[in-house]
Amino acid sequence: MQGNSIKNALSKLDFDFRTLLADTNLVRLAFIMTASFVLMAALNPGVYLTVRNFQSMAFQFPEIGLMAIAVMIAMLMGGINLSVLGIANLSSIVAAFVMIAAEPQIGGWGATFLGIATALVVGLVCGALNGALIAFVGIPAILATLGTMEIFTGIAVYITGGPAVFGLPSEFALIGSATVLGVIPMPLIIFVIIVAVYIVVLQYKKFGLEVYLMGTNRKAAQFTGILTEFTIVKAHMLSGLLAAFGGIIMSSRFVSAKSDYGSSYTILAILVAVLGGVNPFGGFGKVMGVVMAILTIQFLSSGFNMLRADAYLRTGAWGALLVAMLLINYFGNKRAEKKQIEAMNNTKITEA
Amino acid sequence: MALIKLTGITKSFAGVRALQNVDMTINEGEIRCLAGENGGGKSTLIKVISGFYTPDEGRIEINGKEYKRLTPQQAISEGIQIIYQDFSVFPNLTVAENIALSLERLQGRHLVNWKSIYKNAQRGLDMIGVHMDLDAPVGSLSVANKQLVAICRALLQEAKLLVMDEPTTALTRKEVDSLFAVTRDLQAKGLSILFVSHKLEEVFEIAEELTILRNGRKVTEGPMKEFDRAKFIYHMTGREIEPAHFKAPEISGEPLLRVDNIGITDLFENISFSLYAGEIIAITGLLGSGRSELARALFGLEKLTSGRMFIGEKQVRLHNVKDAINNGIAYVPEDRLTEGLFLPHTINNNVISATIGKTLSKWRLVSAKKTNELSGSWIDELKIVTPSGGVPVQTLSGGNQQRVVIAKWLSTNPKVLILNGPTVGVDIGSKTDIHSYTKRLAKDGIGVIIISDDIPEVLENCNRVLLMKKGRIIEDMPCAGLTAEVLSRKLSEEVGAGGQGADSPPKEETA
Numbered sequence: 033m034q035g036n037s038i039k040n041a042l043s044k045l046d047f048d049f050r051t052l053l054a055d056t057n058l059v060r061l062a063f064i065m066t067a068s069f070v071l072m073a074a075l076n077p078g079v080y081l082t083v084r085n086f087q088s089m090a091f092q093f094p095e096i097g098l099m100a101i102a103v104m105i106a107m108l109m110g111g112i113n114l115s116v117l118g119i120a121n122l123s124s125i126v127a128a129f130v131m132i133a134a135e136p137q138i139g140g141w142g143a144t145f146l147g148i149a150t151a152l153v154v155g156l157v158c159g160a161l162n163g164a165l166i167a168f169v170g171i172p173a174i175l176a177t178l179g180t181m182e183i184f185t186g187i188a189v190y191i192t193g194g195p196a197v198f199g200l201p202s203e204f205a206l207i208g209s210a211t212v213l214g215v216i217p218m219p220l221i222i223f224v225i226i227v228a229v230y231i232v233v234l235q236y237k238k239f240g241l242e243v244y245l246m247g248t249n250r251k252a253a254q255f256t257g258i259l260t261e262f263t264i265v266k267a268h269m270l271s272g273l274l275a276a277f278g279g280i281i282m283s284s285r286f287v288s289a290k291s292d293y294g295s296s297y298t299i300l301a302i303l304v305a306v307l308g309g310v311n312p313f314g315g316f317g318k319v320m321g322v323v324m325a326i327l328t329i330q331f332l333s334s335g336f337n338m339l340r341a342d343a344y345l346r347t348g349a350w351g352a353l354l355v356a357m358l359l360i361n362y363f364g365n366k367r368a369e370k371k372q373i374e375a376m377n378n379t380k381i382t383e384a
Numbered sequence: 385m386a387l388i389k390l391t392g393i394t395k396s397f398a399g400v401r402a403l404q405n406v407d408m409t410i411n412e413g414e415i416r417c418l419a420g421e422n423g424g425g426k427s428t429l430i431k432v433i434s435g436f437y438t439p440d441e442g443r444i445e446i447n448g449k450e451y452k453r454l455t456p457q458q459a460i461s462e463g464i465q466i467i468y469q470d471f472s473v474f475p476n477l478t479v480a481e482n483i484a485l486s487l488e489r490l491q492g493r494h495l496v497n498w499k500s501i502y503k504n505a506q507r508g509l510d511m512i513g514v515h516m517d518l519d520a521p522v523g524s525l526s527v528a529n530k531q532l533v534a535i536c537r538a539l540l541q542e543a544k545l546l547v548m549d550e551p552t553t554a555l556t557r558k559e560v561d562s563l564f565a566v567t568r569d570l571q572a573k574g575l576s577i578l579f580v581s582h583k584l585e586e587v588f589e590i591a592e593e594l595t596i597l598r599n600g601r602k603v604t605e606g607p608m609k610e611f612d613r614a615k616f617i618y619h620m621t622g623r624e625i626e627p628a629h630f631k632a633p634e635i636s637g638e639p640l641l642r643v644d645n646i647g648i649t650d651l652f653e654n655i656s657f658s659l660y661a662g663e664i665i666a667i668t669g670l671l672g673s674g675r676s677e678l679a680r681a682l683f684g685l686e687k688l689t690s691g692r693m694f695i696g697e698k699q700v701r702l703h704n705v706k707d708a709i710n711n712g713i714a715y716v717p718e719d720r721l722t723e724g725l726f727l728p729h730t731i732n733n734n735v736i737s738a739t740i741g742k743t744l745s746k747w748r749l750v751s752a753k754k755t756n757e758l759s760g761s762w763i764d765e766l767k768i769v770t771p772s773g774g775v776p777v778q779t780l781s782g783g784n785q786q787r788v789v790i791a792k793w794l795s796t797n798p799k800v801l802i803l804n805g806p807t808v809g810v811d812i813g814s815k816t817d818i819h820s821y822t823k824r825l826a827k828d829g830i831g832v833i834i835i836s837d838d839i840p841e842v843l844e845n846c847n848r849v850l851l852m853k854k855g856r857i858i859e860d861m862p863c864a865g866l867t868a869e870v871l872s873r874k875l876s877e878e879v880g881a882g883g884q885g886a887d888s889p890p891k892e893e894t895a
Contacts, residue, residue, distance in 0.1 A: 232749065236749040236750055237748070237749060237750065238740045238741065238744065238748075238750060240750075241733070241737075241740055241750055242740070244729070244733075245726045245729060245733060245737050248726045248727065248728050248729055249722070249725070249726050249727070251722055251723055252722065252723055252724060252725060252726055253726075253737075254685075254705065255685070255705060255715070255717055255723045255724065256705070256737045256738045256792070257704075257705040257706045257708070257709045257738055258705075258737075259704065259706060315726070315728055315729065316728070369779075372775055372776065372779050375771045375775070
């Protein structure tokens, strides 16, 4: 009985492993990620392959990785979310005020938990606003989130008056600075847990499949009985939640909250999502792809840093990488399509 | 003299032979009819003539000049103009702009000369002798007038051959008559017309020469007077006699679906009918008669503003599609590409899309195994031709795509199945399969509603037909005893002039 269930579990794993291999896009990304890593390790002998470097990388990438997945969710529906950074900063600023006010009454740990909860609620509300504008009012996602980006950032500037908010509980600072078992950075652990949850929600839940379907044809989704308006709102709430998580990690690392932290993150998050193979027209893209893309960017970025590369050169390198990736995807997909049509023709002939 | 000569044209798509070794010649000043059932290859042949498709094999000769690869630009400059079913007019532009803009472009102008636009547009209208407000937006015109705009546009571009693809689909009898008058007038001016249709009455009325395609092959051609009704039908369908009508079992018990005086303001009103288990009823009418709006309302896509709807004995109110599905209603939409399918997604995902709940594991996660089983069983059941269920639907042929849509809806175990134009753009083999499968479903106790203006489809598959005009059901008649001629006449008669039309039918064609 027990043996059977283990065997079932194994056969299921085996199946998933094969579909992973079948997904040429992920294979391609894994190859590029590994190549970037090997290249940077070779260019920086002695300093790249160190615990210190790995730790430093693992502190840096999770916040932007989460925001990239937030962008990915919007892209799956054929839209985009330009307001992720606005949500991240606004939610961490509101959380900062709550924590500062609450710490004297309920202590550092209590304030930290209250702060996290506050940030997440703000993220959900912001996401719901995005979703409602897109789904019910019918504003294109790019305009709706461009507008809300300004609203969220504007509120953040207004309530802070501009400068950073300091005086956060020291317990809150542990989220962005502590290590578990002495080596594993806390942000990495948070990242892994959230990624696992989002993989399940997006790729294995009914809701996720409906998002992927709706992303290719909203009208057909409506004809299929999917309540498209609510699905869009829900997906944007999940996107806002991720942005808030990113904001929590970011403000914890800086032990402060500010309206213009991470000013390059919006563009970078979009870049990572596209690099990760998310189809900007909707319907296709895997969380693991985005994870590999953010790792690739981090491997390259750290390597360039060690080489003391010009910051402009680095920006150029990222752009080149993005364009190269788009071209590779384009030709790869074309080849796959051709193969499918050939397979189809063969089926027809044997049928006849 | 031959205007256009096609020899040995062959064209395949993803393994389906749409055209096989087709020859056709159109002479100057003749009205030729290209006939065939849906899926016979008519549209593909038109697209070869217009340069949209390059044939795999065969020769195209126009005005004595042979083209290896005919481009759409070359076809236009040789005077070939196609009036497509949707007319390809710009609803937001005015009549004058629609008629004359492409001529301006053809003349290589970079700036718009408004004076010449109005002059040319008027010239175009004069050619066919009709009057229209040049400043009216085309979107506000009737279907018949949109068609005339498209024809004027074609004429201004010095058309020598005018191809009309199913031009009468949305026209009333009177509008058809005036279209035919225009057509004959153009012929008298030396134009050649290729009239594409599957409607027997019209073909006999307008054509001088006839070419019939079936299954992508030319089965016969010749002067119209060599054909009679029986011969025409035989060549169209490949069957000697008109097939038997569908016989519904004895009606008993409660109806599955009953509507009582339902309506939606400005779309349709006073609709009442009942659908019993085992029945296949047809709702037919011209485009714009309200037939599609009614279907959408029965599926919860539009909200009723009056009347009551019952499933069994229970009165229901459908707020959205989910409500309809929960009440056992399924709907195969009119346009499978935009309404029915997630084209880039796999067959599996498409088949389970309305029933994802059935594929969940005990952890409420979508199970790949269950998905494969469910989808695989439908691939077998409906004989979908594919190497696997993991193939994107967009690589399938039209017939197989339609089977995927049907599979998606049958997997919801419906009690009432609404099929809107179930065999439009589907090859003959799939068409037959879909029809026989529909009859089997009825036998199993499902109630089926087919919405269609394909007369043979209605007569062969349904036991009852409801005729819709201007948003009302004007007749509810059994199919037994109804002939294609009678139904086709009823379909295109003007409302209000009904009595008069019946007394003096548009001239009966000599067989």
